[in-house]
Amino acid sequence: MAMPSLIPQALAGATAGFPVKVNPKFDGSGLDLTSYKYVTSYNNFYEFTTDKGGVKELANQGWKTDPWTIKIGGLVENPFKADVNELVKKLGGIEERIYRFRCVEAWSMVVPWDGFPLRKLIELAKPKSSARFLKFTTFVDPKSAPGQKRRTIDWPYVEALNMAEATNDLAFVATGVYGKPLPNQNGAPIRLVVPWKYGFKSIKSIVKIEFTSKRPVNTWQQLAPEEYGFYANVNPEVDHPRWSQASERIIGGGFSARQPTLLFNGYEKEVGHIYKGVNLRLLY
Amino acid sequence: MRVVKLLIWTIIAVGGLYPAYPLVMGDSTVLADPAKYLLEYYGKTATLFLIAVLSLSPLQTLFPKAAIVRNFNRHRRLIGVGAFFFALTHLCFYAVYTGGLSGFFEDIGKPFILSGVTAFAILFVLAVTSANRVIRRLGGKNWKRLHRLVYGAAVLLVFHQALQEKAGAVQTVYFFAPLAVLQILRIGRTYFQPKKA
Numbered sequence: 001m002a003m004p005s006l007i008p009q010a011l012a013g014a015t016a017g018f019p020v021k022v023n024p025k026f027d028g029s030g031l032d033l034t035s036y037k038y039v040t041s042y043n044n045f046y047e048f049t050t051d052k053g054g055v056k057e058l059a060n061q062g063w064k065t066d067p068w069t070i071k072i073g074g075l076v077e078n079p080f081k082a083d084v085n086e087l088v089k090k091l092g093g094i095e096e097r098i099y100r101f102r103c104v105e106a107w108s109m110v111v112p113w114d115g116f117p118l119r120k121l122i123e124l125a126k127p128k129s130s131a132r133f134l135k136f137t138t139f140v141d142p143k144s145a146p147g148q149k150r151r152t153i154d155w156p157y158v159e160a161l162n163m164a165e166a167t168n169d170l171a172f173v174a175t176g177v178y179g180k181p182l183p184n185q186n187g188a189p190i191r192l193v194v195p196w197k198y199g200f201k202s203i204k205s206i207v208k209i210e211f212t213s214k215r216p217v218n219t220w221q222q223l224a225p226e227e228y229g230f231y232a233n234v235n236p237e238v239d240h241p242r243w244s245q246a247s248e249r250i251i252g253g254g255f256s257a258r259q260p261t262l263l264f265n266g267y268e269k270e271v272g273h274i275y276k277g278v279n280l281r282l283l284y
Numbered sequence: 285m286r287v288v289k290l291l292i293w294t295i296i297a298v299g300g301l302y303p304a305y306p307l308v309m310g311d312s313t314v315l316a317d318p319a320k321y322l323l324e325y326y327g328k329t330a331t332l333f334l335i336a337v338l339s340l341s342p343l344q345t346l347f348p349k350a351a352i353v354r355n356f357n358r359h360r361r362l363i364g365v366g367a368f369f370f371a372l373t374h375l376c377f378y379a380v381y382t383g384g385l386s387g388f389f390e391d392i393g394k395p396f397i398l399s400g401v402t403a404f405a406i407l408f409v410l411a412v413t414s415a416n417r418v419i420r421r422l423g424g425k426n427w428k429r430l431h432r433l434v435y436g437a438a439v440l441l442v443f444h445q446a447l448q449e450k451a452g453a454v455q456t457v458y459f460f461a462p463l464a465v466l467q468i469l470r471i472g473r474t475y476f477q478p479k480k481a
């Protein structure tokens with residue numbers, strides 16, 4: 001795993017140097033890491049293709065993710081635009097966290113992400129009291145992302161969290177995996193990671209974060225509301241219309257590796273309180 | 285024609301064994317979730333074989349003189365049994381994919397799974413009634429009537445394939461559009477063109 005770094009924190013960057021320190025709260029004890037080759041060659045990224053095995057190739061044919069500007073706006077005191085590398089420096093560098101990752105398609109990985117807590121970015125933006133949701137938007141560039149030439153999804157892809165979710169300690173913004181800058185297919189150079197939710201909530205290649213008072217409609221909810229809700233919390237009790245979510249296939253585990261799925265993907269202790277009194281069967 | 289039969293067998297064998305290649309070569313995009321890969325691969329192969337069978341009789345109507353169409357038509361049964369064989373393989377990998385039969389019984393009530401199961405049941409009945417002996421027992425007319433069920437299977441499979449596509453049923457259209465065109469042309473030819481004496 002990543003070693004304590006010799007390079008000063010201030011040099012930490014998304015796509016440049018990559019000194020990381022492990023956050024001991026999320027050091028992955030008890031978890032088996034999914035190997036780098038699977039993490040970086042099995043990706044859902046419909047901007048390129050719906051074929052998970054084909055993203056890696058298509059996302060690396062000239063799509064430029066460095067430099068990359070991210071815009072923070074909406075109901076905040078301090079709207080700003082920043083280069084991702086500059087932003088990482090401003091927020092005090094990068095830490096590593098090992099998280100479970102559960103896709104709604106009933107497969108799972110364990111990934112060592114590098115990045116910073118989303119809360120730090122929120123503190124920098126200073127949301128107004130009327131801000132209740134964060135809306136995240138991905139890039140649009142059909143020339144580089146051939147999947148966007150098809151109008152099957154109303155591009156750009158958007159995702160959203162409510163403020164309680166976004167400020168939870170688990171909500172993370174990743175700029176790297178395995179101590180290396182995020183490969184394009186994993187959502188370079190900056191993506192969300194919310195490990196208690198199905199993977200599609202962890203939006204890739206973010207260009208804009210807006211604070212809103214009204215709940216945004218996330219892309220998958222818009223596309224298939226009976227299949228994908230706003231919360232999309234991992235929940236073994238609520239089936240997808242086409243398959244059970246009670247257990248999951250472990251990526252890279254051959255034909256038979258499978259484990260029971262845990263409520264909130266095993267993070268009930270951290271996030272369960274957010275959903276007290278919420279009927280998770282109705283609000284999936 | 286011997287050559288055509290050999291060709292069909294070759295396509296079945298190559299089509300069936302093809303996935304061994306990425307598995308043996310250690311293709312990480314396949315090894316990441318091999319059961320899903322094989323499930324999807326054999327689902328697609330089964331569907332393509334079924335579409336091939338269903339294309340042959342319209343082709344015969346539209347091109348009555350083409351020798352190649354006639355030769356393939358003689359081996360429709362073989363292609364149909366091939367479709368069943370791949371559907372069976374698809375089903376086997378479904379069991380692997382869901383970790384055994386308990387998952388199957390949990391999910392069988394879902395319309396998506398039910399469409400597959402019903403289509404499979406039809407293909408099963410058609411496959412087991414495809415031996416010469418059975419055809420003779422049933423009589424040609426009954427056999428033909430029974431085997432019209434294949435169109436029901438095709439409709440179910442359009443549903444089955446389209447439902448699992450997440451962003452527009454693009455692949456389903458690519459698969460079935462040629463067949464739909466052929467069938468429409470055939471109907472046009474059969475019903476709206478005066479037959480020559």
Ligand code: HEM
Pocket residue numbers: 242323324325326327328329330331334367371374375378397399400401402403404407441444445448455
């Ligand atoms: C025996 C009952 C069947 C079951 C339980 C079943 C189950 C499944 C499942 C679970 C998937 C994957 C869905 C997903 O990824 O969301 C699938 C896909 C598919 N199945 Fe079936 N199926 C059955 C029968 C059939 C039959 C008889 C055919 C064709 C002859 C067929 C053709 C397909 C096709 C073409 C796909 C899409 C593959 C892709 O493009 O990824 N299935 N089926």
